[in-house]
Amino acid sequence: MVPVIIILVVILVFVLIFVMQYNGLVKLRNRVDNAWSQIDVQLKRRHDLIPNLIETVKGYAKHEAETLENVVKARNAAVSANGVQAQGAAEGALSGALGKLFALSESYPDLKANTNFLEFQEELTATEDKVSYSRQFYNDSVLGYNNKIGTIPSNIIAGMFNFTAREFFETETPEDREVPKVQF
Amino acid sequence: MIAAFAVVVFAVAAVITYLARFGTIGVIIAAIFAISSSLFSYFKSDSIALAMSRAKPASEQDFRRLHNVVEGLCIGAGIPKPRLFVIDDEAPNAFATGRDPKHAAVAVTTGLLEKMNRVELEGVLAHELSHIKNYDILVMTLAVTMVGMIALMSDLFLRWSFWGGMGRDRNDSNDNNPIGIFLAIFGFLLVIFAPIIARLMQLAISRQREYLADASGVMITRYPPGLISALEKLKADTTVVHSASKATAHLWIEGPLDGDPRKQRKFDNLFATHPPLDDRIARLREL
Numbered sequence: 001m002v003p004v005i006i007i008l009v010v011i012l013v014f015v016l017i018f019v020m021q022y023n024g025l026v027k028l029r030n031r032v033d034n035a036w037s038q039i040d041v042q043l044k045r046r047h048d049l050i051p052n053l054i055e056t057v058k059g060y061a062k063h064e065a066e067t068l069e070n071v072v073k074a075r076n077a078a079v080s081a082n083g084v085q086a087q088g089a090a091e092g093a094l095s096g097a098l099g100k101l102f103a104l105s106e107s108y109p110d111l112k113a114n115t116n117f118l119e120f121q122e123e124l125t126a127t128e129d130k131v132s133y134s135r136q137f138y139n140d141s142v143l144g145y146n147n148k149i150g151t152i153p154s155n156i157i158a159g160m161f162n163f164t165a166r167e168f169f170e171t172e173t174p175e176d177r178e179v180p181k182v183q184f
Numbered sequence: 185m186i187a188a189f190a191v192v193v194f195a196v197a198a199v200i201t202y203l204a205r206f207g208t209i210g211v212i213i214a215a216i217f218a219i220s221s222s223l224f225s226y227f228k229s230d231s232i233a234l235a236m237s238r239a240k241p242a243s244e245q246d247f248r249r250l251h252n253v254v255e256g257l258c259i260g261a262g263i264p265k266p267r268l269f270v271i272d273d274e275a276p277n278a279f280a281t282g283r284d285p286k287h288a289a290v291a292v293t294t295g296l297l298e299k300m301n302r303v304e305l306e307g308v309l310a311h312e313l314s315h316i317k318n319y320d321i322l323v324m325t326l327a328v329t330m331v332g333m334i335a336l337m338s339d340l341f342l343r344w345s346f347w348g349g350m351g352r353d354r355n356d357s358n359d360n361n362p363i364g365i366f367l368a369i370f371g372f373l374l375v376i377f378a379p380i381i382a383r384l385m386q387l388a389i390s391r392q393r394e395y396l397a398d399a400s401g402v403m404i405t406r407y408p409p410g411l412i413s414a415l416e417k418l419k420a421d422t423t424v425v426h427s428a429s430k431a432t433a434h435l436w437i438e439g440p441l442d443g444d445p446r447k448q449r450k451f452d453n454l455f456a457t458h459p460p461l462d463d464r465i466a467r468l469r470e471l
Contacts, residue, residue, distance in 0.1 A: 038259055126252030133260030
């Protein structure tokens with residue numbers, strides 16, 4: 001009788017460990033998915049803000065057609081980008097183009113005083129922040145998830161049920177990594 | 185956690201009842217009182233704290249930047265956005281309250297919004313959101329309840345050794361019971377020192393949670409200089425929050441009652457709800 005009870009208890013413990021590990025994996029995977037959709041929401045908001053911003057700036061800075069054109073191009077590329085890596089690269093390029101646009105506004109005092117423009121600037125700064133925070137949260141979630149499916153004992157269960165590692169979201173483009181060249 | 189604590193309280197009450205063999209009803213009433221008051225403060229802490237500091241809801245139109253910054257930080261921390269309040273006060277300060285992330289609220293003074301730039305505001309708000317994320321309100325409620333229970337127990341102990349000793353004297357004519365005298369003296373010392381020690385422990389917990397909130401706040405922003413420069417500004421500012429009181433002191437980012445931070449001495453640290461700003465800045469610099 002006693003050996004039977006011991007065997008039953010051991011089986012029960014194993015089943016419990018299995019259930020806990022499996023549930024933990026599903027929770028982490030869902031968190032990664034949720035974090036990704038957070039990024040999506042923020043990116044969409046950012047893309048929606050840009051056409052209005054361009055309209056506002058056009059009225060004040062007609063001579064800067066090239067900078068504006070670059071922002072529009074970068075935005076359209078970002079909208080149509082697919083997959084974690086491509087999206088990351090396109091967003092990085094868009095950030096660069098927007099940065100140039102805001103730097104340009106320094107030489108147009110009228111534009112800088114425009115309340116519409118200031119509001120857009122606040123909204124875009126906030127959205128930019130949210131994009132980077134959601135990216136950070138996504139990457140933290142991916143790290144936790146990838147660690148879980150790569151380590152013993154959860155890696156056994158992850159292998160059985162086809163939990164695969166996720167990619168990190170990186171906005172850095174190859175140009176960003178290079179040291180900026182300064183000439184005097 | 186609350187349930188576990190209630191069990192502990194009942195166990196303690198049962199032991200005291202067994203030891204005292206009298207006043208059972210008194211102990212039960214005391215225990216019920218302690219539990220209900222801690223539950224009340226646990227569920228109502230946020231509205232009480234907000235009402236006491238005269239905080240008004242911050243509208244999205246008037247406080248766009250505040251809302252934007254908090255939204256971003258909440259995404260980074262992975263918690264829902266708390267309700268936001270503004271206190272009309274010159275002194276830059278902020279506090280968080282609420283029993284869990286779903287029932288949380290953050291209040292900031294108008295002075296804070298005026299004097300801090302975006303990065304510094306982010307540092308301060310990340311600190312407050314960390315209090316929420318780390319369940320510090322729950323921790324402090326439990327600490328306060330523990331302190332109350334310890335005071336209550338030491339009181340009961342003294343009564344028991346005093347009246348119990350007297351009763352035995354009369355019934356058993358056992359005059360010079362050394363154990364009874366020892367217990368009476370021990371209980372007397374306990375009743376004097378236990379509440380003080382408990383209070384000091386509670387304050388020590390409060391200061392530890394501040395360091396923790398600083399560290400986890402930086403974990404959200406990934407930018408220690410923001411919080412460091414905010415704390416520097418708080419140090420340089422000597423205006424005092426008018427609506428702060430002892431009951432809410434441990435909630436603020438800078439101890440509102442800890443006095444002028446530049447005049448603090450070593451001994452004051454024991455009785456402060458917050459560690460000295462210099463120590464907090466030094467710890468952040470090490471990150």
